Amino acid sequence: MKVRDGxxxxxPRLWRFCLVLSGDRNVADDLVQATCVRALEREDQFEPGTxxxxxxxxxxxxxxxxxxxxxxxxxxxGLVPVEQAGLIDAGSDAEANLFANEVFSxxxxxxxxxxxGVLLVYVEGYSYREAAEHLDVPVGTVMSRxxxxxxxxxxxxxxFARGAVAGAKGG
Amino acid sequence: MRxxxxxxxxxxxxxDGQIExxxxxxxxAALAQDQVLAARLAAREIDNAVLIAAFDAVTAAAPxxxxxxxxxxxxxxxxxxxxxxxxxxxxxAAMAASLIAGVALGYLVGASNLLRASKDWHxxxxxxxxxxxxxxxxxxxxxxxxxxxxxxxxxxxLGLPVALEALQLPGLDFKRAQLLAFNGHxxxxxxxxxxxxxxxxxxxxSTGEDDGAMTRETYGALxxxxxxKNGFGFIVIGPVQPEVVHDAAELLAKRI
Numbered sequence: 001m002k003v004r005d006g007x008x009x010x011x012p013r014l015w016r017f018c019l020v021l022s023g024d025r026n027v028a029d030d031l032v033q034a035t036c037v038r039a040l041e042r043e044d045q046f047e048p049g050t051x052x053x054x055x056x057x058x059x060x061x062x063x064x065x066x067x068x069x070x071x072x073x074x075x076x077x078g079l080v081p082v083e084q085a086g087l088i089d090a091g092s093d094a095e096a097n098l099f100a101n102e103v104f105s106x107x108x109x110x111x112x113x114x115x116x117g118v119l120l121v122y123v124e125g126y127s128y129r130e131a132a133e134h135l136d137v138p139v140g141t142v143m144s145r146x147x148x149x150x151x152x153x154x155x156x157x158x159x160f161a162r163g164a165v166a167g168a169k170g171g
Numbered sequence: 172m173r174x175x176x177x178x179x180x181x182x183x184x185x186x187d188g189q190i191e192x193x194x195x196x197x198x199x200a201a202l203a204q205d206q207v208l209a210a211r212l213a214a215r216e217i218d219n220a221v222l223i224a225a226f227d228a229v230t231a232a233a234p235x236x237x238x239x240x241x242x243x244x245x246x247x248x249x250x251x252x253x254x255x256x257x258x259x260x261x262x263x264a265a266m267a268a269s270l271i272a273g274v275a276l277g278y279l280v281g282a283s284n285l286l287r288a289s290k291d292w293h294x295x296x297x298x299x300x301x302x303x304x305x306x307x308x309x310x311x312x313x314x315x316x317x318x319x320x321x322x323x324x325x326x327x328x329l330g331l332p333v334a335l336e337a338l339q340l341p342g343l344d345f346k347r348a349q350l351l352a353f354n355g356h357x358x359x360x361x362x363x364x365x366x367x368x369x370x371x372x373x374x375x376x377s378t379g380e381d382d383g384a385m386t387r388e389t390y391g392a393l394x395x396x397x398x399x400k401n402g403f404g405f406i407v408i409g410p411v412q413p414e415v416v417h418d419a420a421e422l423l424a425k426r427i
Contacts, residue, residue, distance in 0.1 A: 012233035103225035
């Protein structure tokens, strides 16, 4: 399959991943761009039959780490909350969207390592082992980050109990 | 034996179903007797479906047009050797050439976006469907008492009458209806499992497009058939043989 075609389809999820990594919409835009360039340069290294999304995400992670190392990106300790206001469209179900925004804000307020773990495992469906390979850390580290993340996300429990996000109903 | 010596990490692994089965069973057995443990577990519960829905809403907010324009601006030959610098032109000629190139690029990007527009929600549906596993819907009972109001609610928000009966398909078990959204527009998702447990979705959204004949599409391991009618776009999609989604699409198109 053509990496370019796959990249085009993956743009929304790649942007979301980059947003979670960087915590900043503008940085996310640039990170997507840099990831796309790198992926296209290395197109011949993609193994057909394996998952393109995970290959691309891994490239994004590497690009991000390299940017941090070369200090091209000023980082506020990974604690700067993304300016997420208005990111989730206030549609017909205002309460559901408010809670969706709250969920997203709380996840984005987690330290970078925790929120990336949450995205990979709970949203993108990685197993602990897959997430550990992606992040290049032991499985125990992934588990410990997820445990800390769940502790912090307990502020959302009441909303979770109400199942207050449209689209999650009936699940 | 007291069973309270489980770490937070193990409890989270229990919730996520990602620890050794023996350890999982030990925690499961201990929970029945140990209220402190049960409380520790309850404090760490999160609703994955809610998280996924919240993050899907973020995906819908991605500046796809801008990202795509930048991707396309890389050209089809990013990995090819750099072309030679063009022969030097007078400044006014170079400016005119870049103006023309800019207009042409804008036109091309615009045109390709137009072509893709109707596909975008298909892609979003395919991305979402790709996350479904055999287990995602397996535990949901086919209970008309629950499904009927669910379908009615989704149908009303979609703005297209869909009866529970119209959704019944031979060889597929209808599991649930739920409302998703793409770029702020509601998408109705009707979820099925086939006899082997493969998840199949029938999705509908208002597109305002002209009527369109059935078209077969492929998204990775997913096969899909899409069509348009009366301003609504329809797609049936799943990791199954093309005939399976096609047969389902034929029946659904006749009924809805």
